[in-house]
Amino acid sequence: MTPVRLDLRDNVALISIDSPPVNALSHAVREGLMSCIEKADADPDVQAIVIICDGRTFIAGADIREFDMPPQAPHLPDIVDRIDACETPVVAAIHGTALGGGLEVAMGCHYRVALASAKLGLPEVKLGLLPGASGTQRLPRLVGAEMALSMMLSGNPIPAQAALDAGLIDMVVTTDDLAGAALDFARGAIDKDPRHVRDLPVADVAEDLFDKSRASIAKKARGLFSPERIIRCVELSTQLPYAEGCKAERELFMECKDSPQSAGLRHAFFAERAVNKIPGIGKETQVRDIEKVAVLGAGTMGAGIAYSCLNAGYSVHLLDNNEEGLERGRATIHKLFEGGIARGKISKEKMLETIERLTLSENYDDLSDADLVIEAVFENMAIKKEVFGKLDQVCKQGAILASNTSTLDVDEIAAATKRPQDVIGLHFFSPAHIMRLLEIIRGKETSAEVIATSLKLTRALGKIGVVVGNCFGFVGNRMLYSYGRENQFLLLEGAPPEQIDKVLYDWGMAMGPNAVGDLAGLDVGYKARQERTDLPDDPRFYRIADMLAELGRFGQKTGKGMYFYEEGSRQPTPDPQVQIMIEKESRALGIERRDIGETEIIERCIYGLINEGARILGEGIALRASDIDVIWTNGYGFPRHLGGPMHYADTVGLEKIYERVCDFKEEFGAEYWEPADLLKGLAQKGSSFADFDKKTPTK
Numbered sequence: 015m016t017p018v019r020l021d022l023r024d025n026v027a028l029i030s031i032d033s034p035p036v037n038a039l040s041h042a043v044r045e046g047l048m049s050c051i052e053k054a055d056a057d058p059d060v061q062a063i064v065i066i067c068d069g070r071t072f073i074a075g076a077d078i079r080e081f082d083m084p085p086q087a088p089h090l091p092d093i094v095d096r097i098d099a100c101e102t103p104v105v106a107a108i109h110g111t112a113l114g115g116g117l118e119v120a121m122g123c124h125y126r127v128a129l130a131s132a133k134l135g136l137p138e139v140k141l142g143l144l145p146g147a148s149g150t151q152r153l154p155r156l157v158g159a160e161m162a163l164s165m166m167l168s169g170n171p172i173p174a175q176a177a178l179d180a181g182l183i184d185m186v187v188t189t190d191d192l193a194g195a196a197l198d199f200a201r202g203a204i205d206k207d208p209r210h211v212r213d214l215p216v217a218d219v220a221e222d223l224f225d226k227s228r229a230s231i232a233k234k235a236r237g238l239f240s241p242e243r244i245i246r247c248v249e250l251s252t253q254l255p256y257a258e259g260c261k262a263e264r265e266l267f268m269e270c271k272d273s274p275q276s277a278g279l280r281h282a283f284f285a286e287r288a289v290n291k292i293p294g295i296g297k298e299t300q301v302r303d304i305e306k307v308a309v310l311g312a313g314t315m316g317a318g319i320a321y322s323c324l325n326a327g328y329s330v331h332l333l334d335n336n337e338e339g340l341e342r343g344r345a346t347i348h349k350l351f352e353g354g355i356a357r358g359k360i361s362k363e364k365m366l367e368t369i370e371r372l373t374l375s376e377n378y379d380d381l382s383d384a385d386l387v388i389e390a391v392f393e394n395m396a397i398k399k400e401v402f403g404k405l406d407q408v409c410k411q412g413a414i415l416a417s418n419t420s421t422l423d424v425d426e427i428a429a430a431t432k433r434p435q436d437v438i439g440l441h442f443f444s445p446a447h448i449m450r451l452l453e454i455i456r457g458k459e460t461s462a463e464v465i466a467t468s469l470k471l472t473r474a475l476g477k478i479g480v481v482v483g484n485c486f487g488f489v490g491n492r493m494l495y496s497y498g499r500e501n502q503f504l505l506l507e508g509a510p511p512e513q514i515d516k517v518l519y520d521w522g523m524a525m526g527p528n529a530v531g532d533l534a535g536l537d538v539g540y541k542a543r544q545e546r547t548d549l550p551d552d553p554r555f556y557r558i559a560d561m562l563a564e565l566g567r568f569g570q571k572t573g574k575g576m577y578f579y580e581e582g583s584r585q586p587t588p589d590p591q592v593q594i595m596i597e598k599e600s601r602a603l604g605i606e607r608r609d610i611g612e613t614e615i616i617e618r619c620i621y622g623l624i625n626e627g628a629r630i631l632g633e634g635i636a637l638r639a640s641d642i643d644v645i646w647t648n649g650y651g652f653p654r655h656l657g658g659p660m661h662y663a664d665t666v667g668l669e670k671i672y673e674r675v676c677d678f679k680e681e682f683g684a685e686y687w688e689p690a691d692l693l694k695g696l697a698q699k700g701s702s703f704a705d706f707d708k709k710t711p712t713k
């Protein structure tokens with residue numbers, strides 16, 4: 015059955031696209047759309063055409079899954095031009111989101127009407143692409159080059175009213191009857207000449223617009239391939255006739271599409287959707303109602319979690335064991351709201367209304383009606399067990415008891431209760447109101463219902479939840495140990511902190527590991543290591559980090575850590591005292607210092623990460639390699655355009671990674687460099703993590 019229908023409504027042709035879930039422009043949709051347009055345009059009884067979509071949205075763009083296949087006619091740019099060439103007026107009727115190729119189809123139409131709730135955008139940049147079906151040439155003609163650049167470089171959609179104000183659409187439909195309004199609009203346009211966007215001039219632009227734009231992406235879009243090409247296309251729209259601009263756009267689009275960056279970003283897009291597919295958990299799994307959330311511990315993390323839950327519409331009870339802690343928590347939450355007001359994210363009235371859902375106390379009995387409790391107290395097993403024992407006593411049956419532990423054994427915590435099926439790990443990342451990632455740790459007895467409810471909660475919070483198994487550090491922090499370990503060894507072997515940080519930052523990491531340590535607080539990792547009984551008996555292991563923490567150099571919060579910070583500044587400055595300390599320690603440990611090159615720094619830090627990721631995958635702690643990628647791109651600043659560590663490994667080739675891990679084993683010993691069985695197995699078969707994922711059950 016064709017996903018595109020053509021119906022006649024008196025003298026107006028109604029072309030409806032029905033291709034769930036998001037009406038993406040697959041080959042079948044393109045074929046159907048082209049054929050219906052041609053038929054309608056050739057029909058002498060048709061005096062206007064409306065293009066509309068069934069289901070939840072207007073066309074959400076090209077079908078991204080087809081980008082890895084050979085292109086098949088009819089091609090989208092030809093369809094857009096064919097729509098524009100129609101003799102009769104064509105109207106796009108938009109609901110949901112008109113994105114990418116979807117908005118390009120709409121801009122090929124002579125008019126656009128949209129429901130007030132609709133959004134319109136060109137998000138291609140988020141996939142390492144540029145709008146490749148005349149979007150870079152049409153949008154500047156409708157809204158001006160400056161706004162077109164802003165929409166294409168951010169990739170963020172704009173609401174219908176803003177689109178109307180800017181001239182992108184012609185009418186906002188205020189009733190629910192989009193089809194009726196679009197048909198009326200089309201009938202009203204019958205006697206007018208179709209308005210061809212391609213023939214509109216681009217309004218004059220400020221002389222320095224493109225230079226400024228290039229300067230602005232230098233930092234924001236560091237190392238990215240498509241933003242500069244987007245600017246080039248928009249610049250060309252102001253210089254060349256439409257058809258020539260489109261020709262240049264096509265060439266640059268193909269360059270972007272074939273780039274490894276776009277492959278990485280497309281992988282990241284699908285990986286973030288795959289996390290919701292968990293064997294044994296489906297639409298039929300019961301989900302518990304959550305209205306009241308209690309957060310235990312009013313520190314920075316607890317307050318951040320409470321703030322996120324308030325914003326998501328939950329009633330929140332914040333509990334701490336003293337008045338001072340509660341006051342601090344209350345003040346943090348108020349400060350976060352005030353920041354939101356300053357940035358125009360929330361109005362004062364809305365804040366006051368939201369904050370009314372917050373209660374605070376020191377009394378565990380106040381948790382008796384909570385549907386979900388999130389514990390965010392110290393990362394200490396004895397304290398956590400005591401807290402969960404108390405929760406077991408006071409919480410109602412069916413309440414979900416979650417720990418925000420970042421490393422500890424969730425089963426041991428659950429064992430402090432008589433209801434381990436209701437206990438789960440919800441590992442938020444700091445700052446909790448900003449970071450999108452949530453590791454959801456299933457204990458061996460956690461029920462499917464509790465996992466499904468946690469996933470629903472994650473979505474309500476606007477976050478991405480990745481379900482992982484229980485082991486020390488779970489996925490993210492366990493892998494971080496190997497990354498950080500190599501950083502620490504490199505320091506002792508001769509690479510200064512600023513060299514390591516620069517190499518990894520230039521490679522694409524959001525920050526270098528030493529700057530991250532100072533930001534997170536060196537005391538945090540120190541305390542976590544003190545808790546562990548299974549650390550290697552190796553005096554070099556996290557030696558420098560431990561020494562700094564023991565000196566009270568905790569990082570930014572104390573003005574010095576691995577680096578030195580000027581009063582009130584977050585800018586790390588290399589500290590000669592630290593370098594002297596490191597060199598002295600190298601000598602004390604009998605380590606011969608040497609010059610260390612960029613490649614060695616990258617390979618040891620990143621391949622160490624990948625090897626541990628492979629071990630985690632082999633043990634079943636992560637369900638998919640792509641889940642690990644979601645964790646590292648969303649929680650640890652791994653460059654999204656490289657897709658995540660496991661996707662990156664596939665692009666390098668697992669044979670090469672395995673070979674280098676074996677070299678490092680030879681050079682530095684088996685304790686840290688034993689190749690993971692899974693890495694070895696896949697490398698020897700010439701296989702990849704992507705192949706491994708294809709075998710992961712989704713139901």
Ligand code: 3H9
Nearest residue numbers: 035038074075076077078079090113114115145146147287
């Ligand atoms: C483009 O248009 C290039 C052109 O300029 C030039 C061409 C020549 N293709 O996100 P959801 C799937 S580039 C294929 O969970 P939501 C998605 O994988 C494209 N599949 O829903 C998921 O599948 P599953 C520019 C797609 O309601 C399901 O739909 N457009 C596509 O939270 C539901 O997705 C974009 O970048 C697609 N284009 O959000 C828009 N889109 O159920 C990308 C979605 O198997 N899409 N799927 O996991 C989005 O931003 C969101 O999906 C959207 C809906 C806002 C539409």
